[in-house]
Amino acid sequence: MLDIREAITAVLARDPSALTVTTCGYITRDVYNIADRARNFYLVGSMGMAGPIGLGIALADPDRRVVVFDGDGSFAMNLGCLPMIAEHRPDLVHVVLDNGAHESTGGQRTAALGDPVALALAAGYAAAHRVETLDELATLDLTRTPALVHVPCRPRDHAAGRRVALTPQELVSRFRTEIGVSVTADTGVAADTPVPADSPVPADNRVPAGAERRNA
Amino acid sequence: MRTFLDQGYTHFTGVPCSLLKGMFRILDAPDFPGRYLPAPREDTAVGVASGLTLAGKKSLVLMQNSGLGYSLNVLTSFTLIYDVHLPLVVSWRGHDGNDAVEHDVIGRELTSLLDVFDLPWTVLDNRAPERSAEEFLGLHDGGRRTAVLIVKEGV
Numbered sequence: 001m002l003d004i005r006e007a008i009t010a011v012l013a014r015d016p017s018a019l020t021v022t023t024c025g026y027i028t029r030d031v032y033n034i035a036d037r038a039r040n041f042y043l044v045g046s047m048g049m050a051g052p053i054g055l056g057i058a059l060a061d062p063d064r065r066v067v068v069f070d071g072d073g074s075f076a077m078n079l080g081c082l083p084m085i086a087e088h089r090p091d092l093v094h095v096v097l098d099n100g101a102h103e104s105t106g107g108q109r110t111a112a113l114g115d116p117v118a119l120a121l122a123a124g125y126a127a128a129h130r131v132e133t134l135d136e137l138a139t140l141d142l143t144r145t146p147a148l149v150h151v152p153c154r155p156r157d158h159a160a161g162r163r164v165a166l167t168p169q170e171l172v173s174r175f176r177t178e179i180g181v182s183v184t185a186d187t188g189v190a191a192d193t194p195v196p197a198d199s200p201v202p203a204d205n206r207v208p209a210g211a212e213r214r215n216a
Numbered sequence: 217m218r219t220f221l222d223q224g225y226t227h228f229t230g231v232p233c234s235l236l237k238g239m240f241r242i243l244d245a246p247d248f249p250g251r252y253l254p255a256p257r258e259d260t261a262v263g264v265a266s267g268l269t270l271a272g273k274k275s276l277v278l279m280q281n282s283g284l285g286y287s288l289n290v291l292t293s294f295t296l297i298y299d300v301h302l303p304l305v306v307s308w309r310g311h312d313g314n315d316a317v318e319h320d321v322i323g324r325e326l327t328s329l330l331d332v333f334d335l336p337w338t339v340l341d342n343r344a345p346e347r348s349a350e351e352f353l354g355l356h357d358g359g360r361r362t363a364v365l366i367v368k369e370g371v
Binding site for chain 2: 021060
């Protein structure tokens with residue numbers, strides 16, 4: 001079985017321009033530590049929401065490919081979103097990194113998952129693949145989407161990498177800048193809220209403490 | 217609905233409620249100029265609308281108040297910490313304690329729940345829906361707050 005970091009690296013290498021959404025916990029931390037980029041959008045919570053959020057991003061601009069990194073636990077948490085994703089035919093590649101465990105919470109075994117490939121096809125995905133080697137991952141035909149890629153991985157033998165140092169608001173701001181979304185009140189999209197000069201908490205200390213505490 | 221379209225809302229998602237069936241009828245009409253994305257569950261609707269909003273598309277979520285329970289995790293661990301705010305239209309089954317029993321508890325506690333999470337809300341005035349919609353979008357404050365329009369009487 002593949003090393004989870006090698007699998008992530010191979011997926012990112014095939015679609016370097018794709019926008020990427022990562023599920024909370026160690027997968028966010030792995031992707032952040034392998035290749036932090038403005039077009040990566042990391043979830044620090046909201047387990048089960050990487051697929052729906054990826055769908056929304058993909059529908060906002062059909063010309064952009066979105067790669068969603070789910071784990072087996074987060075995928076199992078929201079199988080209900082699969083037919084909705086399938087219905088709208090987004091250019092979305094849904095990668096399920098399956099190590100059979102909730103590693104971020106101590107390695108407990110996950111609930112029964114069934115066969116993700118069969119689930120995706122039954123939900124209406126245009127394609128679904130089980131991939132066991134890096135060569136297959138590199139050469140897989142991902143032209144028909146939405147596509148699911150089920151990657152059995154071995155449990156991590158590496159320490160979890162650093163937590164995301166950016167605040168959630170900073171992740172939003174740099175992602176929007178990367179995809180050219182203006183942040184004005186006129187668009188209904190939240191503008192950055194500057195820290196007032198007289199804020200009792202220095203801007204540098206604002207969120208990392210909380211983020212450290214919150215991130216799994 | 218006209219107010220939302222006039223204000224640039226293009227994407228609509230959610231799960232129906234009998235109190236909102238008039239709005240869902242508009243969403244489902246063939247000539248509706250926006251895009252309606254039916255969701256299997258309310259938290260997934262919030263997730264999809266969050267992705268759209270993050271990527272610059274103004275999106276509205278509609279749900280029954282029972283769906284607020286499902287949505288609390290995504291609201292507290294995404295919406296309110298990333299500041300990607302949404303306008304939510306939420307029906308109020310059980311508001312008078314005289315509805316089907318499954319609505320009793322959430323109906324009794326709806327506004328307390330919204331207050332606990334500091335979500336500003338207003339109740340739709342069915343005689344002046346445009347004014348209520350504008351007030352609601354005012355609470356949304358150009359994307360700075362997750363505001364709730366409570367629908368108590370059927371629309």
